[in-house]
Amino acid sequence: DVKVTQSSRYLVKRTGEKVFLECVQDMDHENMFWYRQDPGLGLRLIYFSYDVKMKEKGDIPEGYSVSREKKERFSLILESASTNQTSMYLCASSSGITDTQYFGPGTRLTVL
Amino acid sequence: QKEVEQDPGPLSVPEGAIVSLNCTYSNSAFQYFMWYRQYSRKGPELLMYTYSSGNKEDGRFTAQVDKSSKYISLFIRDSQPSDSATYLCAMSVDQTGANNLFFGTGTRLTVIP
Numbered sequence: 297d298v299k300v301t302q303s304s305r306y307l308v309k310r311t312g313e314k315v316f317l318e319c320v321q322d323m324d325h326e327n328m329f330w331y332r333q334d335p336g337l338g339l340r341l342i343y344f345s346y347d348v349k350m351k352e353k354g355d356i357p358e359g360y361s362v363s364r365e366k367k368e369r370f371s372l373i374l375e376s377a378s379t380n381q382t383s384m385y386l387c388a389s390s391s392g393i394t395d396t397q398y399f400g401p402g403t404r405l406t407v408l
Numbered sequence: 409q410k411e412v413e414q415d416p417g418p419l420s421v422p423e424g425a426i427v428s429l430n431c432t433y434s435n436s437a438f439q440y441f442m443w444y445r446q447y448s449r450k451g452p453e454l455l456m457y458t459y460s461s462g463n464k465e466d467g468r469f470t471a472q473v474d475k476s477s478k479y480i481s482l483f484i485r486d487s488q489p490s491d492s493a494t495y496l497c498a499m500s501v502d503q504t505g506a507n508n509l510f511f512g513t514g515t516r517l518t519v520i521p
Binding site for chain 2: 337338339340386398399
């Protein structure tokens with residue numbers, strides 16, 4: 297059974313804190329993605345990675361960075377959290393763009 | 409103009425009804441079309457995947473693509489309360505990278521027993 301896990305379901309952080317969101321997949325997928333989902337805006341791609349140590353900016357990379365040191369793990373980093381980063385964050389992985397994207401359960405981040 | 413437009417709803421139907429969910433798009437180069445279902449507080453799961461025009465059926469679900477009208481639909485027959493979720497359409501131009509994947513905003517569906 298395929299699995300994408302995210303480190304936390306709910307997080308509450310203060311403005312200015314550094315935040316780490318972790319994602320792990322057990323399918324040996326090449327591609328991993330970080331999205332955020334906001335009401336009325338749908339899913340928006342933040343960053344993706346097509347290989348270890350490789351990353352590409354998505355549509356809304358500002359205020360975020362990522363790290364992929366191992367194939368199965370993709371981390372999203374908020375260097376200095378701000379209230380407008382309060383959102384649902386979804387991680388996904390796939391073998392290729394036409395293959396199924398498997399999503400994690402999401403992390404609901406609230407920045408106070 | 410957004411690349412992909414989807415009516416956010418909400419849409420409420422009685423159990424057993426036929427549901428029609430739709431998306432329109434502006435980029436005629438889109439070739440791959442997907443429907444995701446997302447239950448409350450869960451990540452999206454892929455429901456249907458189609459390439460180019462035509463219909464695809466899977467159980468109670470039918471995905472339809474009309475490239476001439478730039479219009480895609482998802483039909484749910486004999487809808488069940490367990491179908492209550494948000495449905496997102498997604499589409500891409502080709503296989504070269506994730507930046508080609510565009511999502512609608514999602515339609516929230518409630519099936520009333």
